[in-house]
Amino acid sequence: MTRNEELFSRARKTIPGGVNSPVRAFRSVGGAPRFFARGEGSRVWDADGKAYLDYVGSWGPLILGHADPDTVAAVQRVAALGLTFGAPTEAEVELAELLVARVPSMDMVRLVSSGTEATMSAIRLARGFTGRDAIVKFEGCYHGHGDSLLVKAGSGLLTFGNPSSAGVPADLAQHTLVLDYNDAQGLADAFAKHGNTIACVIVEPVAGNMNLIAPKPEFLAAMRDLCTQYGAVLIFDEVMTGFRVGPGSAQGLYGIVPDLSTFGKVVGGGMPLGAFGGRREIMEQIAPLGPVYQAGTLSGNPLSVAAGLVTLKKIAAPGFYELLTARTKSLVDGLSAAAKKRAVKFSAQSVGGMFGVYFAATPPTSYAEVMASDKDAFNRFFHAMLDAGVYLAPSAFEAGFVSAAHTDADIAATVAAADAIFAAG
Numbered sequence: 001m002t003r004n005e006e007l008f009s010r011a012r013k014t015i016p017g018g019v020n021s022p023v024r025a026f027r028s029v030g031g032a033p034r035f036f037a038r039g040e041g042s043r044v045w046d047a048d049g050k051a052y053l054d055y056v057g058s059w060g061p062l063i064l065g066h067a068d069p070d071t072v073a074a075v076q077r078v079a080a081l082g083l084t085f086g087a088p089t090e091a092e093v094e095l096a097e098l099l100v101a102r103v104p105s106m107d108m109v110r111l112v113s114s115g116t117e118a119t120m121s122a123i124r125l126a127r128g129f130t131g132r133d134a135i136v137k138f139e140g141c142y143h144g145h146g147d148s149l150l151v152k153a154g155s156g157l158l159t160f161g162n163p164s165s166a167g168v169p170a171d172l173a174q175h176t177l178v179l180d181y182n183d184a185q186g187l188a189d190a191f192a193k194h195g196n197t198i199a200c201v202i203v204e205p206v207a208g209n210m211n212l213i214a215p216k217p218e219f220l221a222a223m224r225d226l227c228t229q230y231g232a233v234l235i236f237d238e239v240m241t242g243f244r245v246g247p248g249s250a251q252g253l254y255g256i257v258p259d260l261s262t263f264g265k266v267v268g269g270g271m272p273l274g275a276f277g278g279r280r281e282i283m284e285q286i287a288p289l290g291p292v293y294q295a296g297t298l299s300g301n302p303l304s305v306a307a308g309l310v311t312l313k314k315i316a317a318p319g320f321y322e323l324l325t326a327r328t329k330s331l332v333d334g335l336s337a338a339a340k341k342r343a344v345k346f347s348a349q350s351v352g353g354m355f356g357v358y359f360a361a362t363p364p365t366s367y368a369e370v371m372a373s374d375k376d377a378f379n380r381f382f383h384a385m386l387d388a389g390v391y392l393a394p395s396a397f398e399a400g401f402v403s404a405a406h407t408d409a410d411i412a413a414t415v416a417a418a419d420a421i422f423a424a425g
């Protein structure tokens, strides 16, 4: 047994499935998850001492790579001054000011401790602001594990949803309408039928939780117009895309102004932090100013705020996103070229510092197309890359991430590993 396997069997005795978040368990790809002991820059080392080039980056937060020295130093400095106060601090005001300055659609922002908290708070706020209950989401988008969001499509077209998890009341799921991503007409039809009861539309402006699906520009534009027309709140869930796809996040990239936005991952620089914010008149509905309750003992935690501040400052360096985008593109172009040379049915694409690889002839544009990709081929590729020292997300339905610590040599080594795997068949 490897040390990883030993730890996994030990973990399963006290932690359900041996993991504290389900996708970590390698259920989709099979085998024992790697337990990590250490990370530095673009690399991680597992419990057996094996090194990997990491394209997961803790699922997105680590845009500066592992153990970024400036981030670590800031967290250590702040930790020595007290871990938490449950009272305001100057640094959280600075972080809020920075976020509001970087995201023009946000007049005000509130800090929370996770992406899930940000999205569920934004949904409650949209409901409180509009006085309506119904929400619209898109199949394959993930917005954290709030009850209203763990919902799958109902049986009929334009009918309300059913719980996708045990423990979610059907009564609650009935307020969630689940539509197809990138289907502007479907959204228009839903508004025509239910428009006056819809509190909000929540969307991943680049979908990154069903592998990567790029938005059709007309889909996002139609969403903005319909929300305005019917008085619904448009929520861009930028927990993954925020400061990942560009300096203005996805809303800057596509030129769409949402009413509310949610952030997580990159904004916490690897520490637990989320944020939601938007138009002043909406944000003023939150307690203590307004009637929508929202709170958190560790919200705006000093360590998380310190890590977030360092990260937001470092990613503002001139040329940061040009380089990150170019590196990520050179990875997907290299992988695509290697596959083409060996006639492997494969495609890949990137948006800023996130990417998708697909065992399909062309990048998918919908949930149905993603589901039709060759999952077994991905799983074989995943394990072969793992053996070769490249750590990809352990599922065919997750996006990948490149950090500023990934070098051209790292990308070349990754492409070479894939080339050898494709060549072997």
Ligand SMILES: *Cc1c(COP(=O)(O)O)cnc(C)c1O
Residues within 6 Å of the ligand: 114, 115, 116, 117, 119, 142, 143, 144, 145, 204, 208, 209, 237, 238, 239, 240, 241, 264, 265, 274
């Ligand atoms: C990761 C993610 C979340 C949930 O964030 P957590 O910090 O895991 O709770 C919500 N929305 C999107 C788009 C995400 O990628």
